[in-house]
Amino acid sequence: MDEQAVMRERLRRMEAVTDAALSRLGVPEMLDELLERVRVLLGTDTAVILLLDPHARQLVATAAKGLEAEVRQGVRIPVGQGFAGRIAQSRLPVIVSDVTSADVISPILLETGVRSLLGVPIFAAGDVVGVLHVGTFTRRRFGAEDIALLQLVADRAGVAAHIRSAKAEQQAALSLQRSLLPPQLPELAGLSMAARYLPGHEFGVGGDWYDVFPLPSGWTGLVIGDVSGHGLASAVVMGRIRSALRAYALVSDDPAEVLTLLDRKVRHFEAGSLTTALYTMISPDRAAVRLSSAGHLPPVLAVPGRDTVLMDIPVNAPLGVGHPPRRSVTETALPPRSLLLSYTDGLVERRDRIIDVGLKALVSAVQADDPHTVCSLVMSEVAQDPATDDIAVLAVRRETAGPAVSP
Known part of the structure; x- marks a missing residue:
């Protein structure tokens, strides 16, 4: 592929995750659509968003493609533990080319047969509010361009997560106001x-x-x-x-x-x-x-x-x-x-x-x-x-x- 073709492909990928139409979706729909797009663009089998519960200091599986069981079962990962927990603690991308039980603490990842993982932190207003990770069922070496695209998606997810969190807290606060x-x-x-x-x-x-x-x-x-x-x-x-x-x-x-x-x-x-x-x-x-x-x-x-x-x-x-x-x-x-x-x-x-x-x-x-x-x-x-x-x-x-x- 020549240099111009490479640039066109990069532009296509960026447009796919910065599409203004995403902003018109509700927060759950936006997260779901982002995961589907990133899975297609990166050619991965799984994509998961875990959002931070700041009081419990745990990451909570919130949206998933290919690993929906994590959301259904309410998987929680302590910050600092496992693959996602290390990303949240270090605030840096993490790549695992050959997943073993020493790398992850969610049994669903091992049971599903995920072989390679790439994850990045999700930021909102400078704070880590979650983790986005993708995985493949065959061994793969993720590169710098994969990290850059996934971080771009994480930035969009951070905006959505911030909106979701603010709305949830506002609704809870208003409910308390009405009752108290x-x-x-x-x-x-x-x-x-x-x-x-x-x-x-x-x-x-x-x-x-x-x-x-x-x-x-x-x-x-x-x-x-x-x-x-x-x-x-x-x-x-x-x-x-x-x-x-x-x-x-x-x-x-x-x-x-x-x-x-x-x-x-x-x-x-x-x-x-x-x-x-x-x-x-x-x-x-x-x-x-x-x-x-x-x-x-x-x-x-x-x-x-x-x-x-x-x-x-x-x-x-x-x-x-x-x-x-x-x-x-x-x-x-x-x-x-x-x-x-x-x-x-x-x-x-x-x-x-x-x-x-x-x-x-x-x-x-x-x-x-x-x-x-x-x-x-x-x-x-x-x-x-x-x-x-x-x-x-x-x-x-x-x-x-x-x-x-x-x-």
């Missing part, structure tokens, strides 16, 4: 309330949360909290902490004791996560509130005929940090038509200013008004647009007459 953030707040006699949640990133949920629940004693619990970080990982931790707090709230009507129990749980089961929480309890007659803060910013209190203030309450250590602190409770009156607004730090913090500026703006925006109106005003006047951190806001107002409830 109340779709609507409870209707409780003597109280009106509203809330807002605004994500500061693409996944739509993070570690910020709010919660409202009536208790058997007649008290009402209100929680706002913040688990550090973003996305699915923080949302999962937030969900566990939220559930634990609800359970401890059934044990005690002392918010400091509830947070003390929650602190023990975080230290033991969620070590390494920085979590703040403000737990507020409203009395059955709605005339008083008890508050305890675990590293969380104090709420804003607006009382008709008085200046709106940032409540002066002790802010104890966040959950799971340092030595277990002695947690304190503040009890104060909640006059009729008063509004209490809790929030997370994303509402008032900015990188280019001290937090006092944001707190002052917040206090100026809060009035003893309808909670929905107050939330809208706070979000329009205080929240950064676009949000760079998650924001949760919870506003509760005592109406003129509280319920006749006995604890």
Whole structure:
């Protein structure tokens, strides 16, 4: 074959794997089509994509041609072990001209009779997200051109894998959001309330949360909290902490004791996560509130005929940090038509200013008004647009007459 023919063949191969039509396929279809094309272009019998599960540090068989059993059986290869695991660890192509049991740990490769293998890492944003490998049933020596073409295919697969992973995490995060953030707040006699949640990133949920629940004693619990970080990982931790707090709230009507129990749980089961929480309890007659803060910013209190203030309450250590602190409770009156607004730090913090500026703006925006109106005003006047951190806001107002409830 002359030089021009060689160049034309190289161009044909490149066009086959960079075809714009591939981008119009769904992710599973794109991966499937890529594998079929690379198997034809390289003249191989098998082609497999394994994507990285970063939490388990394992490669998971995701798409295959000629080795479909690996996908059906959910084959997992630890990073650093076997043929694919070595590629993921070294971030370099690997060729095995004569496959033996010492080279691979997937028995399916040996049972199928794969003789020679070529594999390359799949990258996305500079990180290894998987491995692409091809194989033949007869002995073959793969060369530099084979490696270059397979890496080109891997780059396309990396884009698809990144899209697939982002969509999966986003969907999971949104599902958590729907299950963990109340779709609507409870209707409780003597109280009106509203809330807002605004994500500061693409996944739509993070570690910020709010919660409202009536208790058997007649008290009402209100929680706002913040688990550090973003996305699915923080949302999962937030969900566990939220559930634990609800359970401890059934044990005690002392918010400091509830947070003390929650602190023990975080230290033991969620070590390494920085979590703040403000737990507020409203009395059955709605005339008083008890508050305890675990590293969380104090709420804003607006009382008709008085200046709106940032409540002066002790802010104890966040959950799971340092030595277990002695947690304190503040009890104060909640006059009729008063509004209490809790929030997370994303509402008032900015990188280019001290937090006092944001707190002052917040206090100026809060009035003893309808909670929905107050939330809208706070979000329009205080929240950064676009949000760079998650924001949760919870506003509760005592109406003129509280319920006749006995604890």
